[in-house]
Amino acid sequence: APGHGGAGLPSSGGAARVRRPLAGPLPDEAGVRRAGGIPPQRPPAAPGPAGRSRAEDGTYRRPLPARPGAGPLPAEEDRRARPAGGTPRWATGEWSYGNAVRAVPQHRRSPRRTLAAAVCGLLGLGLIGAAVTGPRLTGDSSADSPEESAYATARTLWHSAPVDTLFPRTLHGGGAGPGRADRVWTRVAVAPDADCVSQLPPALLTALRPTGCSRVLRATYTDATASHVTTVGLVFTEGDATAMRALAARFERDDLARDVELLPRTLPAPGTVAERFGRDQRASWTVEALTEAPVVVQAVSGFADGRPVAQPQPASDARARGARTAPAQAGLGHEAQGLADAVTRALRTALRTAAAGNEGTR
Known part of the structure; x- marks a missing residue:
């Protein structure tokens, strides 16, 4: 209120928006974390400005961009993540809260494996060619005039x-x-x-x-x-x-x-x-x-x-x-x-x- 000093108040008078400190985890949520489970879903928040989500302190923040390598979610999950109010919830990705599943990185093919595959292919073609031309090269009587x-x-x-x-x-x-x-x-x-x-x-x-x-x-x-x-x-x-x-x-x-x-x-x-x-x-x-x-x-x-x-x-x-x-x-x-x-x-x-x-x- 005006007239009161202390931390969190502006130095000059006048109306100012009070920023409350971020609240810690709820008791039940902290218990769930220690138990290794997934916290219960909170009720959907009221609609906010487009492209932002409401935090626990009442402010709106832009969502973090997707981590590199994270692909788009299937259409069916996106429909399930959209509440009746019309404002989409951010669907869970590789780093969403509760699952903490790291995406498996896609390793580049080793040059040695590529070379080995090419050699195997050439050997296979050579065997096929030998099977076709073998009777002729060996003078097989079935191939004689x-x-x-x-x-x-x-x-x-x-x-x-x-x-x-x-x-x-x-x-x-x-x-x-x-x-x-x-x-x-x-x-x-x-x-x-x-x-x-x-x-x-x-x-x-x-x-x-x-x-x-x-x-x-x-x-x-x-x-x-x-x-x-x-x-x-x-x-x-x-x-x-x-x-x-x-x-x-x-x-x-x-x-x-x-x-x-x-x-x-x-x-x-x-x-x-x-x-x-x-x-x-x-x-x-x-x-x-x-x-x-x-x-x-x-x-x-x-x-x-x-x-x-x-x-x-x-x-x-x-x-x-x-x-x-x-x-x-x-x-x-x-x-x-x-x-x-x-x-x-x-x-x-x-x-x-x-x-x-x-x-x-x-």
Whole structure:
């Protein structure tokens, strides 16, 4: 009141607004604090100036700005914080009274973690790429062309195909004899597979250097009259399709099939009509490089009675019209070429059968 001195009064007279000291916490509120609970809500204050809240001393204060990092409250909480009187209450944030919950700071991503994640991603892409391109890089047979698959299968026939498949006990040659007469041959001997050096003439080994040579299979047949004998052979090379085409082209260009230095060796069989079929009994021969398989087919024929032949003749010459040599007159050129063709057909059949079996197992 005017006229009274003391603390809190203005030095000059006149009306002045008395500021009372801030009151301490209410007894019940202090008790709640010590107990660690949340004080009861006070009734809403009377509306005050816009943008301000009324303190306990009756004055109005602007609300403190939100702490950095505090985001806006959801719309539902904001509606609950608005009383019926229309003046909004300040909704509780990270530092509101009673909960004292500190907002969890958002840590920046560590450069090491970023680098590790990038490395893991690159490794994953590498594994996927390896799974896609692996069959091609490793030469997986499922990725080979049909021709490459056929060659890979043919290389194994010398030990995987039954002997009766490659050298049937009986072979038929329709129109294979002189005057296109039919021929029938019976197998009298089969040799085990052998190395190339011991079974092939040196000139043929030289011709096979670009393709290599793995194994040689041979068998001897006789005709229906048992007057002729013929040894036929399958030479398995290591060449691919390109190498075999080059070899066949060289045979044709250099006329190697007519070269006497490539004359095949015989396979005599004791106790059979072919027991006297030796080096001097060779009368006519043929040698052919296939292009559908890594195989060279050869055949040499002679007389079953063991008579020697001074000048062996290539099958192409002995089969020519008007040929007057002993091999030509006896039809030995037809025997050699006819049996070579028949065994080639048997080889192709075995190759198709093996290829079909491989397709069924994939």
